[in-house]
Amino acid sequence: MQLFYLPKLSKNDKIAEFDKEESKHLFKVLRKDVGDKLNITNGLNYFFEASINSISKSHCKVDIEKVIKDTPLSYSLHIAISPLKSMERFEWFLEKSSEIGISEVTPIVCDRTEKKYINDKRLRKVLISAMKQSLKSHLPKLNPIISLKEFIKYDFKDDLFIAHCDKFKKEPLLNSINARSSNLILIGPEGDFSQKEIETISSLGFKNVSLGDSRFRTETAGIIACHTVSIVNM
Structure with missing residues (x-):
């Protein structure tokens, strides 16, 4: 199964249209034709079954034939994490966390953060690609980068955790999380x-909280x- 992404598609729509870039990919690379079936998500916990109505290298219109409401995550997970000097490694985190299941990611600039900017557009593409490849219907939210000092001023309603390696008294995260709860976990930079x-x-x-006995990237x-x-x- 191959999954496509249309963010503006709603459960009440009868027709939809891909942008020029995706249309070209469908037409030139995937060799799709009129009548071919497509599986689509809007990233908001909905799947759509559609058939191609018309297609060229600059447009692709589809008829929506079936709408499926997917089961959302039974929990909410927001990870606020420092960007890395190697953005390839940060992209790997986004990709794998999306595959596992995450609601929201906020890049935070801490005292020891080396890279203080991100390419939002590129990182969003990583999340979209991971969602499609793992056949999920939920696109995690990527927030703008923010300083830790500003971030912690917000009035969070979640269960709040900070994971670190310092010699503070800590409980294992595994023993601290409640099932079907809303959680915010802070992860620091290289150097903690x-x-x-x-x-x-x-x-x-x-x-x-502690994530284990080892010191992790x-x-x-x-x-x-x-x-x-x-x-x-689970």
């Missing part, structure tokens, strides 16, 4: 959060956190 950051965040009600820590929450909700 500074002690001042940990103290400030802990004072705001974030629970100090930032992107690995993000994946472990994501997978741990997924396991609890």
Whole structure:
């Protein structure tokens, strides 16, 4: 099965049209023709079965034949994570977390963050590609990059966690997550959060948690956190 993405498609639509870039891909690369069937998602927990009505290298219109409401995640997971010096590794985190199941990602700039900017457009494409390849109907939300100091000013309603390697008293994340709950987990940069950051965040009600006995790369820590929450909700 091959999955296509149309973000503006709603459950009440009877017809839809792909943009010029995707139309060209369908026509020139995939050699699709009138009458061919397509599986589509809007990234909002809906699948659509459609057939091609008309197609050329510049347009592709489809008739929506069936709408399927997919079962959303039974939990909410928001990971706020520092960008990495190697954006390839950060993209790997986005790809794999999308495959496992994540609701929202916020890149945060911490005291020890080396890379303080991201290419939002490129990273969104990574998330879309991962959603399509893993045949999921939910596209995780990618928020703009923000400083940690500004981020923690928000009034979060989630269960709050900070994962780090410092010698604070910590509980295993696996024992701290409740099934079918809403969670926000902070993951620091290479070099971890500074002690001042940990103290400030802990004072705001974030629970100090451990991801295991080893010291992990930032992107690995993000994946472990994501997978741990997924396991609890199986």
